[in-house]
Structures are given as structure tokens and as C-alpha cells.
Amino acid sequence: MAVALLALIPLVYVATYIVIIGPREIWELVFRPRVLDLLRNTVTLAAATMAATAALGIALAFLVERTDLPARRLWHGLLVAPLAVPAFVNGYAWVSLDRSINGFGGAWLVVTLSYYPLVYLPAVAALRGLDPALEEASWSLGHTRWQTFARVVLPQLRPALLGGALLVGLHLLAEFGALALLRFPTFTTAIYDQYGSTFNGSAATAMAGVLVLLCLFLLLAELRLRGTRHYSRVGQGAARLSEPVALRGLRWPLLLLVTGLVVLAVGVPTYALLHWLAVGTSTEFPVDDLLSATGSTVVLAALGALATTVAAVPVAWLAVRYRGRLTTLVERSTYVANALPGIVVGLALVVASLRLVPLVYQTALLLVVAYAILFLPRAVVSVRSGLEQAPVVLDHVAQSLGTGPIATARRVTLPLIAPSLGAGAALVFLAISTELTATLMLSPIGTRTLATEFWSASSELRYGAAAPYALLLVLISVPATVLLMRQERLHP
């Protein structure tokens, strides 16, 4: 319960603030030309990116999973690789190579290249889990392969497609680093500017309110979808592999297209990193700074991962063992925080701590709390799936064999959920290491992490100095990406 309440702090903060300010002023703060501009920017970018990532994700998933494209396994690995590059590093890569990449076009290009795997991965998993018998039945009823794709396969992919696209939308609403670097103002960047330059609480909060509404809209859409999602396979046993579609004459042109995409999505950031690393090491290579930034990143991430996982256990426990309206509400309320951008969580904690417990302002504790709020859902998902592997009947058997509740937890439940606790903690650890927005707002003065150091260097256009930090950030993200890919494979 306490965990859920903590997770709701940001939402409560925005709501109470809006009530305190009063409708008149909110009206004036929100309905300004500037805010309407931001709204237009944010919504068009979100819509355009969701459409582009959806189209790319589905097309690539089909190409890799269901056709005779050469070297499909290699392409799969390369197509997922952008997940390991934080979007703000990707933005840095593009803008550092060519300053003319900016505005709507540049932002659209960069975020699409960063986020399409969020649709691609679930689409691949859904295609893999799809029973080929469905398609065979459709052919036997006289449909061509393309008709079959449109009328049988695509409807089955709908949950993966829409779920992935909504996730892209949520990521985009929260995106700060990449869009700031590409100089495309959205709510998130504007809130940060307001907060940083004028410390104008009311204006920033009013904009945060609009942002939260947009997020909640997407979240509700996601929940509705999840409710109606159904398994694509009815029967038992392993799915057969389907015959790949022969691309014939299209084979080489399509291969060229996929190669081009991979060059843009993976090649460009890699090249930019290596280039600036070469330039940077020739000018400056501050080993001490790098080490201390890595050290504080690791300490913060470890603390955050520990706190988040510990907080996730009771939430997941209640949700699995005592299913009911209240426990579902508790679990869902932590998900709401997942939809809240780091900027809103950061802002809320700044104000809440200053008002209620000024002692913790500018401490690592507050930052760890922010991380816990932001990444709780990831830990809950992991712990939950672990607890589902430890059904209550095992507890009953242990009890009937003379084991008390504490010994049962030690000898049965913990060993069973330990792997998923570890996976959850690892995911949170890696997510915290590359978190930028909340870290920028909340880290105590003097604390330098990889993300903040990278940010200060690249926003001052010292691209060479930023490169080693960017490289470390990418390296840290690789294991998380592998973990995510594995989860996707296990739970299609």
C-alpha cells in the first residue's frame, strides 16, 4: 500500500497543484500560444513517430520472421541493436555529425530510428507464436498469401502492434535528451527549460498537467487493449515453423532497404561514437572523471535497483496471491507512474520534498526514490512472473511437511523467485544507469553520473569530450537489451 502511495506522489502533486492554482490561472497558463505550439509539436511528433515505427516494425518483423531474406538471424540481432543506444546518445550522434539535422524532420528521423524496435520485438514474438495452421487454413480456403497476411496474420498481430506503438508514444512523451539536442521543443523540454531558467513552478506544473493527461490517455488505451488481448495459439505443443515466403525478384531490393535502415539506425551512431572518440582522445581523455562518474553511476543504480526490487516484492505478492479489486488497483497504480515522464516525477519530488521534508532535498535518497517510482513497474513485472512460477500449492505442500511460514519462504519461495528477482534488479539497474531527465533534476550538487557528464559535455557542443561517456552508456545498455530480448522470447 505504502509503495503504491509513493508511486502516486507525482500524480497527486500535479492534481493538487492544479486545484491550488485555480481554474482561472490554469486557463491562462495553458491556453497560451506557446503552450498550444508545444501541444501541436508534441502531438504531431508522437503521431508521426507512432505511425512510422508501427509500419517499420511490422514490415521488418515479417521480413525477418516469414520470408527467405538472406542471413535473417544476423538481421534480427542488428535490428534490435538500437535498443542498446539511448535515444539521447542517438540524437547526439546525428547532430554532432550534421548540425542541419534538427527541427521536426530531424527529430522524427532520430526517434523513429531509436524506437522502432519497441514495435519490432513484440511483432516478431507474435509472429513466432502464431500457429501456421491458421495461415494454412486460410490458403486452403482460397486466399492468396497477401490476402492471408491482411485478413489473418495482421489481426493476430494487432495487440503487439498497438501495444508497441503506444509504448513508443509513452517513451516519446517522456523523451527529453534527444529532442533537446535536436532543438525540437515539446512539453518535456519546455518543462525542463522553465524549471531550469526561471524556476517558474506554476507554468512548469501546468504544462506537466497537460503532459500527464496525454500520458494517461495513452495508458488507458494500453490497458483497454491489454484487457482484450488473447492468445494466438489454442492448441498445445510446439508451433511448427511455417514455410518462408519466397521474395523472388524483391529479394535484393528489400535486402538493400534493410541494410540502409541498419546503417542509419546502428551504423550512424557507431560511426559518430568512434569518430568523436578518436577526436576526443586526441584532445582530452579524463580517466579520473570517467572513473568517478562510473563509480557514482554504479552506486546510485545499485541502490535504486535494490530499493525498487524490495518495493516490488509486496506489490507483486499481493497481485498474484490475493487477486481482488483492491490489489489490482495497487498494482495498476504503480503502472501509472511508468507512464509518467521522468521530468514530471522529478518536478513533483522537488516540490514535494521542499514543501514536506526539506531535509531530503538535494540528497541521494530523493534520487533513489525517484528511480524507484520510475522503474517500479519493470521490477514488478519480473517479480510477478517469478511468483507465478511459485504457486500457492507448493506452500501448502511445504506446510503439510511440517515447515512454518518463514522456513517455507526461505526453502521454497525465495529459491524459486530468485532468478526473476535478479533479472528485475538487473533491468532496473541498467535503466537507472542510462536515465537522464530525473537524474539531471534531482542529483545532489556535485554528484556526477555518466548521463549527467555526457549531457553537460554534449549540450556545450564538446562532442569529443562526450564520446567516452556515450560509449560507456551504450555498453551498459547492451546487457539490458539482451535480457529484454530473452524475456520477449519467453513470454510471447
Next chain:
Amino acid sequence: MSALTVTGVSKVFPPTGSEQTETRAVDDVSLHVPHGSLTAVLGPSGCGKTTLLRLIAGFLAPDSGTIAFDDRVVAGDGRPVPPQDRRVGYVPQEGALFPHLDVAGNIGFGLPRGQRDSGSRIDEMLDLVELPRAFRSRAPHELSGGQQQRVALARALAPRPTVVLLDEPFSSLDASLRESTGRAVARALRAAHATGLLVTHDQSEALSLSDQVAVLREGRLIQAGSPADVYLAPHDPELARFVGGATPLPGRAGQGVSATCALGAVTLAHPASADDLVLVIRPDQVVLDPAGVEALVDEVSFYGHDAAIRLSVGGAALVARVSGPSAPRAGDRVRIGVRGTVHAYPAPVRD
């Protein structure tokens, strides 16, 4: 091992979201399981048999009534004894072996640390459930369903429990495996002189494995007795249909122990207690008889060694079991009679 005595136990579940009214899952049930014997609790799904088992195991507390192992009252007399102190062996439906432990780890789970390490008791238990000792280091997922159930039984028996509770332990097994596993489990229970309670919805399992059959319906105990008693002298027509697959036929009482129905004159097991009767006729009582009444064969299910034929006789439908090779075909007209005595019950009064 001890005897198990359940006296007047009731359990009511409060209304939930889907059920508007409260559910009397177990309603004033009394049952005695003698030391070293196996009792099957038989009933359709939702009859309360699993709730009864969970009450005995201690996962639930009864609203009223007492549960005792020999003289030791474990529920209904002050604070109920928690499950870990009752020393019951519990074998759940899917076996529920601990997936992170191997076979030896599972069987030894309830043993004190010293015995767990020495391992002689574990070998003893593997022998008892007729599994090779080489299975000690196997992981649960490397075992077949039947083997998992045997390990689950060995795990339950290892700490020498007072009673063993088996919750539909064979229902997740294939039909062929179900029978052999069932017999192996019953043998192991007898060899261990265990007092056992087996919950099942399968009447042939209940009749063939147990010493006593207790039939539960809507939370109430309808009849408890030896398998032959329950099969041959069912308490009411519904039980006769459930346990023996018997067909109820309307009939009229005649002189003494005779009665008449669509099949002509039959002999009753006891003198009739009313004029209008319901006669229950088991499939094995219906025989092809050239001197009997004429019947039309509607449907034949041929099993090889025997066949079930569905007949209509003067508006009534009837099932008969005949030997396979001599089975008639659907559409044939045959003559049938009734063998042995028939149980009769007063017909329900109609308005």
C-alpha cells in the same frame, strides 16, 4: 498412523463477486477413516470434496464441527492446529513437486536435516513407490506425469504422517497411466500402513482403489460404505446413476418383493415402501433374453471386450452392457430381461 475422525464439520464461504449468495461448501459432514485404510471421497466437481480435504489438512478452518487424528483434536476445539504441526501428507492434483529441487531434495523436504543427508529413508521411499533409486538426482521436469505423482506420494509419506490426503492425484494423467499409477499408489499406501483419504470424481477409481467410499453431493455426505455396498445398494436413484450408471425407471409395486415396469415383472431387493416406485437398473443387470420384452436399439458404443447399447422400451430409455462379439447393431430389435434384484425407491410426489 492414526484413524481420522470428522464430526459434524461445516464450512460456508461468504458471497463473492460472481456468487451472490453464500456457499455451503461442506455441510454437516461426519466421516470415520479407520487406521491404515483408504477412503475415497467421491463426488462431481463443486461438491465440496476438495474443501473437506483442505479442512483436514488445515489450509482452511471449519465453521463448526471437529476434526481429530485418533484422540488429538486438530480443529474445532479452540485454536486450530496450523498445517505444519498436523503431520498430514498432502499430494495435490498436479503433484506440485518443488521445481528447484531434485527427486531426493523433494522426498527429503519434510525430513529432519540428519535423515535428509543420510538418504537411507529416501531410498526406502523410492522403493516403496516402485521407482529406481537412480532417480534420486533427476529434476522434476525429467519425470513423466505418473512418476511425478509417485515422487509426490513418496515426499508425503517420508516424514511418517498421521494421515495422507490425495487431491485428485490421477486426474491430470493419461487414461492408460491413470490406472497403473492408481494401483501403484494404493499398493504403496497399504505397504506403508498409511491412513489415506483420496478425493476423486472418477467412480471407477473410487470403487477399485479404496476400502471405503464416501459420496458427497452439494456439500452433504450421501452415503459412506464399502465399494460393493455403494454400488449394489445405493442410497438414492441419483447416487445409483452417478456411481453405477444406472437408469431410473418408473414402476408399480406388486405382491411381496415383486414390481412391474416397462421391462415386465422384476424382483426387488427389499419389499416396496410405496405403490409408485422408481426402479434403478444398472447396465450389467440388463441381458438379452429371448423371453423378455421387445426393445429398439438406438445406439451402440462398441469397446471390443464389451459394448454399451442404448435401448428404448415403451417410451423409456435404458443402457445395457453386453459382451462385445454378440452386440446387436443400431436399428435392430432385440428382446431383453433383467437379471438379479432391483433397488426401488418411493417415486417423488407430483402435484
